[in-house]
Amino acid sequence: MGNPVADKFSADDFARYRSKRLEAGISANAINREHAYLRAMFNELKRLNHWNSENPLSEIRSFKIVEKELTFLANDQIKLLFAALSESSNPDTLLVSQICLATGARWSEAEGLKPTQLRQGAIEYAVTKSGKNRTIPISAELETELQQLAKDGRARLFVNCYSAFREAVDRSGLALPAGQLTHVLRHTFASHFMMNGGNILTLQRVLGHSDLKMTMRYAHLSPEHLQEVRNLNPLARLTLG
Structure with missing residues (x-):
């Protein structure tokens, strides 16, 4: 980002920065963490009365992460x-x-x-x-x-x-x-x-x-996960009736 001065830093600056990070192959998950760290920094500065403006990152949405399948061994x-x-x-x-x-x-x-x-x-x-x-x-x-x-x-x-x-x-x-x-x-x-x-x-x-x-x-x-579905769905209740 070129070490911008805090009061000159904007949401557009961060949006351009994270676009470059994506192009460089950095994962969306890692960029979301950077986003969270920067947002938290401005929140903390505001809490300490060192920052009186709005958090420039508060309106930027994090990237939606598609959950990866977790492999386990049999x-x-x-x-x-x-x-x-x-x-x-x-x-x-x-x-x-x-x-x-x-x-x-x-x-x-x-x-x-x-x-x-x-x-x-x-x-x-x-x-x-x-x-x-x-x-x-x-x-x-x-x-x-x-x-x-x-x-x-x-x-x-x-x-x-x-x-x-x-x-x-x-x-x-x-x-x-x-x-x-x-x-x-x-x-x-x-x-x-x-x-x-x-x-x-x-x-x-x-x-x-x-x-x-x-x-x-x-x-x-879990062997019990959502097992109620078998008995509480409308088709099952209709059959029981």
């Missing part, structure tokens, strides 16, 4: 992935993946675990993307493995193993959508949680979503 695919991970030159890769599948953690959260985050049968995720701490119960078997690593006195339980995970996925032959490499583990946790009868509000807390709309992407996988 049980046989998980076994296939684990077989490839067990052959990895980095022994931490398999356990980090298991943590993601067991707790719905992001890869960075699981990979960066410290011994101090182990809490009597649970893992506490701190300094998260949402800014909220989450404490997630884990199985006794997984806790034993992690406590064994913690006894070594290391500052972090694992070394970086993202690249080793990518190599394992390639070896397994699994085809994953762009941008969903390690995130497929989080999607797999959430999807299986709902398919196995989990509660959507519990899932929201486990994933750390501040907005329930984010979690609702998984609601349709």
